Amino acid sequence: MTDQEILALYREGDPQGAFSLIVGQYSEKLYWYLRGMGLGHEDTDDLLQEIFVKVWNSLPSFRGESKLFTWLYRIATNEMLNFRRYNTVRSSISSATSIGEEANSRADEDPYFDGDEVQRVLLRAIETLPDRQRAVFTMRYYDDMKYEDMAQILDVSVGSLKASYHIAYEKVKRYLEENL
Amino acid sequence: MKEHNDIQRTVEDILRDGPHKRPYGVPSDYMSSLSRRLESIPQSVPAPRRFSIWERILPYVSVAAAFLVMVTVGGTILRKTAVSTPSQDEIMEFAYIERANILFMEEEAEDLSFEDIEEYLVSSGISSEHLTYTAQNYEQ
Numbered sequence: 001m002t003d004q005e006i007l008a009l010y011r012e013g014d015p016q017g018a019f020s021l022i023v024g025q026y027s028e029k030l031y032w033y034l035r036g037m038g039l040g041h042e043d044t045d046d047l048l049q050e051i052f053v054k055v056w057n058s059l060p061s062f063r064g065e066s067k068l069f070t071w072l073y074r075i076a077t078n079e080m081l082n083f084r085r086y087n088t089v090r091s092s093i094s095s096a097t098s099i100g101e102e103a104n105s106r107a108d109e110d111p112y113f114d115g116d117e118v119q120r121v122l123l124r125a126i127e128t129l130p131d132r133q134r135a136v137f138t139m140r141y142y143d144d145m146k147y148e149d150m151a152q153i154l155d156v157s158v159g160s161l162k163a164s165y166h167i168a169y170e171k172v173k174r175y176l177e178e179n180l
Numbered sequence: 181m182k183e184h185n186d187i188q189r190t191v192e193d194i195l196r197d198g199p200h201k202r203p204y205g206v207p208s209d210y211m212s213s214l215s216r217r218l219e220s221i222p223q224s225v226p227a228p229r230r231f232s233i234w235e236r237i238l239p240y241v242s243v244a245a246a247f248l249v250m251v252t253v254g255g256t257i258l259r260k261t262a263v264s265t266p267s268q269d270e271i272m273e274f275a276y277i278e279r280a281n282i283l284f285m286e287e288e289a290e291d292l293s294f295e296d297i298e299e300y301l302v303s304s305g306i307s308s309e310h311l312t313y314t315a316q317n318y319e320q
Contacts, residue, residue, distance in 0.1 A: 016222045023218040028211050035204050045214070052218045056225055115203025122194060123203070144199040169195065176191045 001025070003068035010059060019056055022072070027052070029143075030076050036138040037080055038127045041112050047083055051076050070152040077153055081131055118180065125175035133168035136161055 001009075001021055010018035030051065034044040054075055062071060113120065126134055135154060139145040147158045154161065266274070301311055 019222055020219045023215055027215055027218055031206075031211070031214065032202055032204075036202055041204075041206065048214065048218065049221075052221055053225055056221050110204070112205050112207075113203055114205045118190065118194060119203040141195075141198045142200055142202055144197070173191055173195060176194060177187060180187050180190060 007062075007064055007068060015059060019059065022055065022068070023052065026069070026072050030072065032142070033073065033076060033138070034080055036126075036142045037084075037134060038123075039080065039083075040110060043083070043087075047076075047079060051079050054079065066152050067149075070149055073149075073153040074155070077135060084131065121176060121179050122172070124179070125172040128175065129168050129171060132156075133164050133171070136164045137168040137172065140165055 006018050006021045006025075009021070027048065031044055031048060034047060035041070039047065055072060058075070062068075066074075108120070108124075113123075115123075126137060129137060132154065136150060139150050139153075147161050150161050151158045156164075298311065
């Protein structure tokens with residue numbers, strides 16, 4: 001079902017039916033999106049619950065000015081950034097661990113990692129990127145997302161995104177060359 | 181050198197245009213259980229309401245109405261407690277009474293001698309220089 005058909009179903013008075021369709025079409029995509037941003041499985045699972053509660057509560061105010069898909073990704077991105085900021089502050093207070101050290105441990109200790117060593121080094125490289133560069137790189141690299149869609153999700157210009165991607169690409173490339 | 185070239189090729193290969201598979205697995209049956217759990221959210225979270233136009237403007241109408249009541253009640257209280265403007269008759273009566281008091285005082289003053297005046301001035305604490313000046317300027 002297309003996004004327009006889902007929204008039409010919602011407006012016709014079947015909000016639960018429309019919500020179920022949104023869950024069916026986007027829950028897995030958003031799961032992988034959050035995992036690609038460096039979250040572990042359990043954190044991603046918890047965050048998805050919060051994201052979809054927010055989606056359910058925000059559906060009445062969604063006017064359809066943007067695509068449903070970009071609206072969902074924007075909610076997910078904002079919740080993920082808030083989650084990372086909160087956890088960065090909490091972990092730095094409790095253990096004085098630097099962001100670089102924390103990134104290494106997540107890539108190395110994820111029990112659901114099933115790639116090879118090269119992919120592990122790539123994950124470590126991605127986790128050293130600042131949030132926006134990480135988001136842009138992840139969406140391009142894993143989802144091959146268009147810049148126009150990313151611009152709506154992240155609320156920045158296409159030009160700014162292309163610059164962020166180029167910087168992120170060079171950083172990841174340098175990290176791989178130094179660590180492979 | 182060969183190793184450097186191999187690494188370069190590997191990096192270029194890794195970073196070629198996407199999409200690329202993510203190197204993660206999930207517990208078995210995770211995605212279907214995830215969908216079931218997420219689809220149950222409407223049962224645990226009250227259905228969000230769409231507000232009518234009247235419900236959306238009601239807060240602003242309430243504030244405007246409260247302001248109107250305050251202005252009306254406040255104005256009424258101020259009007260009731262303010263000092264009333266005297267009528268023309270009241271003004272004339274007041275002027276007549278004041279004129280009568282002045283005439284009465286003038287009559288009394290005509291009966292006063294210089295000694296009475298001097299005694300009054302001394303008891304009120306006036307200086308001797310002022311007293312001399314008054315005596316020189318007093319007309320009997």
